[in-house]
Structures are given as structure tokens and as C-alpha cells.
Amino acid sequence: MSGRDVSDRLVGLLSVRGEDLGAEWADNVTGSLGGRVSRAEVQRELQELYTALVAALKRGSLDGRSETFGEVRALLSELSRDRARQGFTPTETAVSVFALKEVLEPSVTSEGGDVQAYLHFAGLLDTLGLFTIEVYSRAREELISAQAEQLLELSTPVVKLWDGVVGVPLVGTLDSARTMVVMEKMLQALIDTGSEQAIIDITGVPAVDTEVAQHLHKTVVAARLMGAECVISGIRPQIAQTIVALGIDFGDIVTKATLADALRHALRRSGLAVSRTAPQAGQ
DSSP states (O other), X not given: OOHHHHHHHHHHHHHHTHHHHHHHHHHHHHHHTTTSSOHHHHHHHHHHHHHHHHHHHHTTOOOTTSGGGHHHHHHHHHHHHHHHHHTOOHHHHHHHHHHHHHHHHHHHHHTTOOHHHHHHXXXXXXXHHHHHHHHHHHHHHHHHHHHHHHHHHHTSOOEEEETTEEEEEEESOOOHHHHHHHHHHHHHHHHHHTOSEEEEEEEXXXXXXXXXXXXHHHHHHHHHHTXXXXXXXXXXXXXXXXXXXXXXXXXXXXXXXXXXXXXXXHHHHTTOOOOOOOOOTTO
């Protein structure tokens, strides 16, 4: 049996009970998704896919990766990306394709027993199902990457502490990627605010090793190239002991134990006097 003959027979099978098959397909898929997508939405997605699938088969091709099935793959790409954004698993995504095999099987058995055509069709759906998983995987990777970048941005704020002074409170591990974000955001803040003093607070950094020290040093050097001076605050006793034990040399970089000490130092460098005043009566 030629490929054209098989595709013609498949078109016949899909056309005889097209509306019923489409409804059963939508019911199966909706059930597998646990009701997280409405029956109407699933019906719309699969009806477009069913129409495109029949149209491709009418052209006599059974190669799911050929140009003939371009529209089918485009619809599957959209469906896979939607499922990835909605938090479905790869299996739940691929079942939208594979469920059609289960729906069509009774029709093949009861209407002439065209097993050969069905097997060809099952192979086609396997190819399309694997395609959905490939697209889903890429979409999830892009989504995770975008979320990671957003978290990195949120975890590295730059705040204006005083006129001419900006602060970068760091929390968590400081690696190469995060160092670049810190550097870029701090330098941009120096430009935007016209500041000449920056404080990098590492109170929330759990440990300082040689690599972290190098990252901090690079950030300070970059700020100096912009005409700003940096102070590193948050040097706790444990951190100080680790730095000494590792033989890390911060050179002429000013370090302070607390953010308050660092801010006081920066204000003095800016020519501002910091003093305590007695509280007024009634306050």
C-alpha cells in the first residue's frame, strides 16, 4: 500500500466520524488535564489541530516533520508553550496528541479493520507527540531562564541611602553571574543619582572565600573607574577570621563591620558631620 493510499484511507476514517471523534478527543484530553483547562478551550485547540491534520493528510504525506505538516506543528508549538506556561508536565502536554490514537482505535476495529492505516497514523502521532515534548522543553528552559534573571534582579537591589551615597545589600551566594548584575546595577545607579560613594553590604552573604573576594574587588575597581569610592560593610567576626585564614587581601578597600559604620564613613568622606543629639522633651 502506497503512502498516498494510506493517507486517503486515514482521511476517510477521520472524516466519517469527524465531529464525534473530535468531541471524544476533547473529553479525553480535558480529563487528563484535571480540569485545569476548560472543556471549551480544549475543544477549540483540538478542533483547529484536527482540521489541520486532516488537511495535511489530504496532501498525501505521512511525515510529521515535512513541510506538509507545517501548520500542524505551528499549532502544536502554540499548545506546548501554553502548557509550559500553565505549569503542566511534558506527559500532560503530549497526551493532547497521543489521546487521538485511543479515540480512533475503536473506529478502526469496527469499520473495516484497517489496522495497517491505523499503525501508520499511530506512527505519525508519535512523531507529532515527540515534537510537542521538544517544544515544551525549550519553552520551559526559556521560562526558567527568564525567572532566574528576574530573581537575580530582585535579589540585587541598589538603593539611595543619602545624597551622593548608594547602597547594595547582598543576600546569598555571590557568583560570577550575580557579580555582573551587581556591577551593572551599581554603576548605573551611580550615574543616575550622581553619587560618588557606594556601600556594598555583605551581611547577608553566608561565607566569603577567595572567589567571592575577587568578585567584590572587581566591583570596587569598576566603581573607581567611574570616579566613585566603595566601602564594604558586614564584615562579621567569622568573616574576618575566614579572610585572614585564607590570606585574602582587600588592599586599600575600606571595610566596616556594619552598614551604619559604612554610611557614617561615606558621609564623612562627603564632608558631612555625623553627631548624636539629645531627644527633645515629649519625644
